[in-house]
Amino acid sequence: MENTxxxxxxxxxxxxxxxxxxxxxxxxxxxxxxxVLYFYPKDDxxxxxxxxxxxxxxxxxxxxxxxxxxxxxxxxxxxxxxxxNKHSLTVVLLSDVDTKVxxxxxxxRKKKFMGKEFLGTVRTTIxxxxxxxxxxxxDKVQVKGHAKEVLEELKNA
Numbered sequence: 553m554e555n556t557x558x559x560x561x562x563x564x565x566x567x568x569x570x571x572x573x574x575x576x577x578x579x580x581x582x583x584x585x586x587x588v589l590y591f592y593p594k595d596d597x598x599x600x601x602x603x604x605x606x607x608x609x610x611x612x613x614x615x616x617x618x619x620x621x622x623x624x625x626x627x628x629x630x631x632x633x634x635x636x637n638k639h640s641l642t643v644v645l646l647s648d649v650d651t652k653v654x655x656x657x658x659x660x661r662k663k664k665f666m667g668k669e670f671l672g673t674v675r676t677t678i679x680x681x682x683x684x685x686x687x688x689x690x691d692k693v694q695v696k697g698h699a700k701e702v703l704e705e706l707k708n709a
Contacts, residue, residue: 557658559686560686560688562685563684565579565656566580566684569653570629571632571645572632577622583684585620586614586618586619586620586679587622587678588607588622588677588678588679588702589622589624589677590603590675591657591674591677592623592625592673593625593675594626595632596635596639601639603695603698604635604639604641604645606699607699608639608641608642610699611643614706617703618682619706620644624645624646624653626647626651627647628649631647632645632646657676657678661674674692675695676691677689688705
């Protein structure tokens with residue numbers, strides 16, 4: 553699969569998965585708000601840490617624009633809790649251990665590293681409007697400056 557199978561102006565598929573506190577969180581719970589849904593490969597790795605810290609640093613700005621930031625990876629709830637505590641993160645991290653949500657969103661796909669192919673999470677961010685429709689997709693995200701780029705898109709939405 554080349555990129556996410558979802559398209560702009562399509563309704564974002566609903567899901568319910570656990571957050572770092574083992575509480576069920578559903579996408580539909582955030583209707584009426586903008587949702588920044590970002591998929592990342594692994595807790596506490598350099599790029600993923602930078603991305604989570606950058607989104608956390610802009611939390612108040614996202615709130616001003618009626619937005620919530622949700623990060624999804626295949627890490628466990630316990631891993632998310634350690635990651636949040638270690639870096640004082642303020643984003644909501646969701647655990648997709650079986651990768652079903654990532655598969656639904658088309659971000660669980662073939663990757664290549666050092667000549668080997670494997671399935672993994674392709675760093676992707678999706679901006680969802682208050683009615684639940686996808687407004688923008690960033691595929692194969694480059695971490696540096698990404699959180700600010702997403703905020704700028706939200707400001708102009």
